[in-house]
Amino acid sequence: MSLVVVGASGNIARVAQSLSSEVVFVQRPGSLRPEILRDDVDELFSFDYRDESTVRSFAAKVLQPRRPAAVVSVTEDALDPAALMSGILGTPAVPLAVVRAMRDKAKMRRVLLERAPHLSVPFAGPGDDEALERLFPSAYGVIAKPVSGTGSSDILLLRSAAEAQALPARDQYLFEAFAPGAEFSVESFSANGVHEIVAVAEKSTGGGFVETAHLMPPAALDGTARAQVEQATRELLDALELRDGPAHTELKVHDGTVRVIETHNRPGGDGIADLVALTTGIDWRRVSLGWPLGVRPTRGAGTAAAAVNVFFTASPGRVTAIADRPATLQGADLAGWEVDVVVGDRVGELHSSGDRVGMATVTGPSSEACRRAVAELGPDTIVTTEDTVQ
Amino acid sequence: MRTLILNRHVLTWATGDRGGHLPAAPEDRFLLTRTYGGGLAGYDASVFPHLTVVDTYFADRLEAAARWLVETHRIQRIVALHEKDLLLAASLREDYGLPGPDVGTTLRFRDKVLMKDTLRAAGYSGLPRYCALEPGEELTAVPWEGRTVVKSRWGLGAEQVRIVDDLAAANAAARELEAGGDQIEAEEFVTGAMYHCDSVVRDGRILFTAVSRYLTPPGAFKPGGVSGSVVLTGGAVRESLLAENEHVLGILSPGSAVTHVEFFRRPSGELVFCEAAARPPGAGISGLLHTAYGVDVVRAAVELQSGVEPTLPATIAQPPHATGLILVYPSAGGEDRFAEDLRDRVPGVRSYHYSPPQSPGRVRHAADVAHKAVLTADTEAELDRRLALVLDVVRAPQTNAPEGSHAAPNR
Numbered sequence A: 001m002s003l004v005v006v007g008a009s010g011n012i013a014r015v016a017q018s019l020s021s022e023v024v025f026v027q028r029p030g031s032l033r034p035e036i037l038r039d040d041v042d043e044l045f046s047f048d049y050r051d052e053s054t055v056r057s058f059a060a061k062v063l064q065p066r067r068p069a070a071v072v073s074v075t076e077d078a079l080d081p082a083a084l085m086s087g088i089l090g091t092p093a094v095p096l097a098v099v100r101a102m103r104d105k106a107k108m109r110r111v112l113l114e115r116a117p118h119l120s121v122p123f124a125g126p127g128d129d130e131a132l133e134r135l136f137p138s139a140y141g142v143i144a145k146p147v148s149g150t151g152s153s154d155i156l157l158l159r160s161a162a163e164a165q166a167l168p169a170r171d172q173y174l175f176e177a178f179a180p181g182a183e184f185s186v187e188s189f190s191a192n193g194v195h196e197i198v199a200v201a202e203k204s205t206g207g208g209f210v211e212t213a214h215l216m217p218p219a220a221l222d223g224t225a226r227a228q229v230e231q232a233t234r235e236l237l238d239a240l241e242l243r244d245g246p247a248h249t250e251l252k253v254h255d256g257t258v259r260v261i262e263t264h265n266r267p268g269g270d271g272i273a274d275l276v277a278l279t280t281g282i283d284w285r286r287v288s289l290g291w292p293l294g295v296r297p298t299r300g301a302g303t304a305a306a307a308v309n310v311f312f313t314a315s316p317g318r319v320t321a322i323a324d325r326p327a328t329l330q331g332a333d334l335a336g337w338e339v340d341v342v343v344g345d346r347v348g349e350l351h352s353s354g355d356r357v358g359m360a361t362v363t364g365p366s367s368e369a370c371r372r373a374v375a376e377l378g379p380d381t382i383v384t385t386e387d388t389v390q
Numbered sequence B: 001m002r003t004l005i006l007n008r009h010v011l012t013w014a015t016g017d018r019g020g021h022l023p024a025a026p027e028d029r030f031l032l033t034r035t036y037g038g039g040l041a042g043y044d045a046s047v048f049p050h051l052t053v054v055d056t057y058f059a060d061r062l063e064a065a066a067r068w069l070v071e072t073h074r075i076q077r078i079v080a081l082h083e084k085d086l087l088l089a090a091s092l093r094e095d096y097g098l099p100g101p102d103v104g105t106t107l108r109f110r111d112k113v114l115m116k117d118t119l120r121a122a123g124y125s126g127l128p129r130y131c132a133l134e135p136g137e138e139l140t141a142v143p144w145e146g147r148t149v150v151k152s153r154w155g156l157g158a159e160q161v162r163i164v165d166d167l168a169a170a171n172a173a174a175r176e177l178e179a180g181g182d183q184i185e186a187e188e189f190v191t192g193a194m195y196h197c198d199s200v201v202r203d204g205r206i207l208f209t210a211v212s213r214y215l216t217p218p219g220a221f222k223p224g225g226v227s228g229s230v231v232l233t234g235g236a237v238r239e240s241l242l243a244e245n246e247h248v249l250g251i252l253s254p255g256s257a258v259t260h261v262e263f264f265r266r267p268s269g270e271l272v273f274c275e276a277a278a279r280p281p282g283a284g285i286s287g288l289l290h291t292a293y294g295v296d297v298v299r300a301a302v303e304l305q306s307g308v309e310p311t312l313p314a315t316i317a318q319p320p321h322a323t324g325l326i327l328v329y330p331s332a333g334g335e336d337r338f339a340e341d342l343r344d345r346v347p348g349v350r351s352y353h354y355s356p357p358q359s360p361g362r363v364r365h366a367a368d369v370a371h372k373a374v375l376t377a378d379t380e381a382e383l384d385r386r387l388a389l390v391l392d393v394v395r396a397p398q399t400n401a402p403e404g405s406h407a408a409p410n411r
Helices: A010-019 A052-066 A076-089 A096-103 A105-115 A129-135 A161-165 A223-240 A272-280 A284-293 A367-377 B011-015 B059-073 B083-096 B103-110 B112-121 B167-179 B236-252 B285-293 B297-305 B380-395
Strands: A003-006 A023-027 A043-046 A070-072 A142-146 A156-158 A173-177 A182-191 A194-205 A211-216 A245-254 A257-264 A306-312 A317-322 A333-339 A358-364 A383-386 B003-006 B029-033 B050-053 B077-080 B130-133 B148-152 B161-164 B184-188 B193-202 B205-214 B226-232 B257-265 B271-277 B322-328 B349-354 B371-377
Touching: A003 A010, A003 A076, A010 A023, A010 A284, A023 A052, A023 A076, A052 A076, A052 B059, A070 A076, A070 A284, A076 A096, A096 A105, A096 A223, A096 A257, A105 A173, A105 A223, A105 A257, A129 A161, A129 A173, A182 A223, A182 A272, A182 A284, A194 A223, A194 A245, A194 A272, A211 A272, A211 A367, A223 A245, A223 A257, A245 A284, A272 A284, A272 A306, A272 A358, A306 A333, A306 A367, A358 A367, B003 B059, B003 B083, B011 B029, B011 B297, B029 B059, B050 B059, B059 B083, B077 B083, B077 B297, B083 B103, B103 B112, B103 B271, B112 B130, B112 B236, B112 B271, B148 B167, B161 B167, B167 B184, B193 B236, B193 B285, B193 B297, B205 B236, B205 B285, B226 B236, B226 B285, B226 B380, B236 B257, B236 B271, B257 B297, B285 B297, B285 B322, B285 B349, B285 B371, B322 B380, B371 B380
Parallel strands: A003 A023, A003 A070, A023 A043, B003 B029, B003 B077, B029 B050
Antiparallel strands: A043 B050, A142 A156, A142 A173, A182 A194, A182 A245, A194 A211, A211 A306, A245 A257, A306 A358, A317 A383, A333 A358, B130 B184, B148 B161, B148 B184, B193 B205, B193 B257, B205 B226, B226 B322, B257 B271, B322 B371, B349 B371
């Protein structure tokens, strides 16, 4: 039986091919090079899968006769259509309502308010002007984020109700009281409602709340706090009724309290799956994609005690120089190095993940060692830019 | 004009360089193709942004995908060039009220019994003797003498054709072909040379016809074998074939299409209908015609199915040279290689294409060729000499040959 994968990257496509002798790829036009298809084995359908009626007819008329084993996705904007198709086909999957409660940040807040209010923060849903007024003044400001945003795009820190009122497309934003504290992300795997914590990472962010590093395991989380984070994750997933599959949950810890920032029924992005593999031996992409086929996380010998993905950033301007990959790092190893720009490219303001200019993966004997190596690396000095007037 | 392209050919052959055969803008092209056989050759997402790739081995999957695409994208035209896709395209057109060849028209060019029944009903006299067989029916007698051809009513590429000497062998061949799901006919084996007439027809009016003689019958493909065609530029045989072709097309009524009609010519000079198809000819013949006349019959077919006037030269003159196509099938031993010095060693080579065998040592159908070359010469005798020279060169051991680019099929 075939496996249907929605919104695959090249990496995910290869994982899918390792899971099934036949893969049906459902992609947005131009998002997957057809060379990756296995000859006379894999199939490809390219269309805008964000259109629900198109997805429904596709599932009923094209997929139903193929009787696939499962429809899966680990891509944010494809989680909803994958669940929709699974529901129509009756294949194992996270129910659509659960996916939507996790993807829709306002819905997630409402569920949390009802079932686990201690994990939430004061918020105002889209169009709820009264609640929005009540959020101000707030000690740390108010976060505005698109209800279905991804990649840290368009997240704003507001200081006044007037700023909120002035936002274009204000009715598509969720407003939340800013939660202070250190931020962590949790990779978890659920089976029949039992949530296994696969790994925890410590997150660093830069301007515009764009993620600039993920350190696994966290350096700034003692045993007690880690237990709190794990417990909070389980309560959250119970509240949202996620019973099966992977989840990536972001939380903040401050003065002994844990607040949920957001959660998704997929593995974390930014190469977090590679950190999981390095530190736990678990092939997290394979588990996340293959769980409806029975694939489960199996801990093995990780190749490193700690690992970090650190992203390179640069000031806006024209790229004038790019540092060489260092041959060695003090007390750590450089496991990966990618620079996404070349001299002459223009770098913009850091507004989303796509504005980062490269990435390194560092492994070491401890999280502290990784952290020191990242400081030595200087991720904001790898790419040099020169301010230019356009 | 939102157009669905059902493709099983090498993509660039069917749609032209960067989809240039198609009168539709890239955003209006919906390509349904396969990986196998170059179905994605030269694929460019900017040329075909809407891409669907299926395993065409499963007809039901192909049809489900095609129907969904037509419904979802409100397709206005369907283009299909491969014999196996013509009926599906016609069926979709009828079901969704789209212009272009309908099922009735297409059947007259697909069902080898129906096409002959139609010709016979119209009083056409140039038919071989033939009979359709019901499933499991045993032949107890045939109204002809000599050898018998047993073949699928729906076959293509001369793949499902068996030539047998007696009734026992005929029945065995029928059962063998039936086991593959085919409907069967039997007809007399006609001795004589074979010819093909390739035409561009617009609203029933023949705009262009090329007459060519096969070097060997299409059914004679075998490992290491040779086939091909030579264009007839004049003479009584050509004139009689033009008339016969016009007569046949007048009865079968393709509407607007490129057609490929085959005839036998008995030693007595009598012409006998073999079969007709409403699609461009395969196995390199389109390249032969382009060299001889400057007419791109593949482009014309795409344009006709798209509902626009076919692109033809303002004046189509008879070619000043003798023009021929030679096809060399994969060798039994699988030692085929690109003949890199062919153009140096054979004068008049106008095009040469090497396809690494998809099933080494085996030839699956008449178009499953390894070497394909189009040549010209001042005289027919010289052309014959050059065609023979091509054979010598491609059969000679090759060195430093590039690797083939086509992946091996899974089935």
